[in-house]
Amino acid sequence: MAKTSLPLTASFLLLLISSAVAADTGRLFLTVVNHCPFTVWPAIQPNAGHPVLEKGGFALPTNTHRSFFPPSAHWSGRIWGRTGCYHHRDGKFSCVTGDCGNRFECNGLGGATPASLAQFDLHHGGHRDLSSYGVSLVDGFNVPMTVTPHEGRGVCPVVGCREDLLKTCPSHLQLKTHGGHVVACKSGCEAFRTDEFCCRNHYNSAQTCRASSHSLFFKHACPSTMTFAHDSPSLMHDCSSPKELKVIFCH
16 A cells, blocks of 8 residues: 655645554554655565565655555565666666666565665564664665654664765775766675675674674764674664654655
C-alpha cells in the first residue's frame, strides 16, 4: 500500500494521514523522504526469501516522500538512494550512483557501489516485536542518509550520516564523472581490492577484520554508521514495536 509523492504541504498532510492509518491498524510502515536539492531514486532490495517492496525502486523529487507497509511478518532488506539517473533515448534507464542493472524498478536487484545503505530486520524477536535498523557506509557513500524511528520502545536512536562526505572525500577514494565531478566516495575495499580492506579470506573474522585509515574517514565523520564488515554489531539497533521507520536523504 503506497502513498505517492506530492508537493511539500500536501506531502506533510499525507504523512499525518499515513500516521493515523498506521496507528489505527497497529502496523509498522516505512517512509522514505528526500530533502536533497535534487531528485533521488530510492531502491529497495529484500534479503533472500523476502518479498520485493514497491517494485524495488521509484523516483523521489526534492521535498517529497513515499510511505508504504512492509509485510506484517518478518522482513529484512536494504534501502539506498540512486543519484544522477536518467532515461536514455533508446528506452534504457541508468544512474550515476547506486544503479541496479539499468532498471527504474530494481525488482530485487542490488545496487552498484559506492552507496550509502539503510539496513532493516523487521518483526523479529517474538512477542517483543523487534525491528532492527542501521546505516552502513561499508560499501562507501553517495548521499547523506539517516533512519528515524517513531513511537518505538527501548533503544531507538536516530542513526546515520548527515554529513556530505563528497566535499571531504580523500582524493584516492573519490568516484568522479568524466567531467571531474565527485559523485561518490569509495570504501577502501573498492578502491584497493585487497583481502585486508575487504575483510576476505584470512581477514574474514571479527578478530582479523579491523578498521583501516579508509574506514576511519567515514567513522570520524559519521560515528553511528557501520564502516567495515565486522564493525560493532551494536550499531544495529533493536527497537520494539515502532509505528514508523523513516529513511531521510539529506536530513
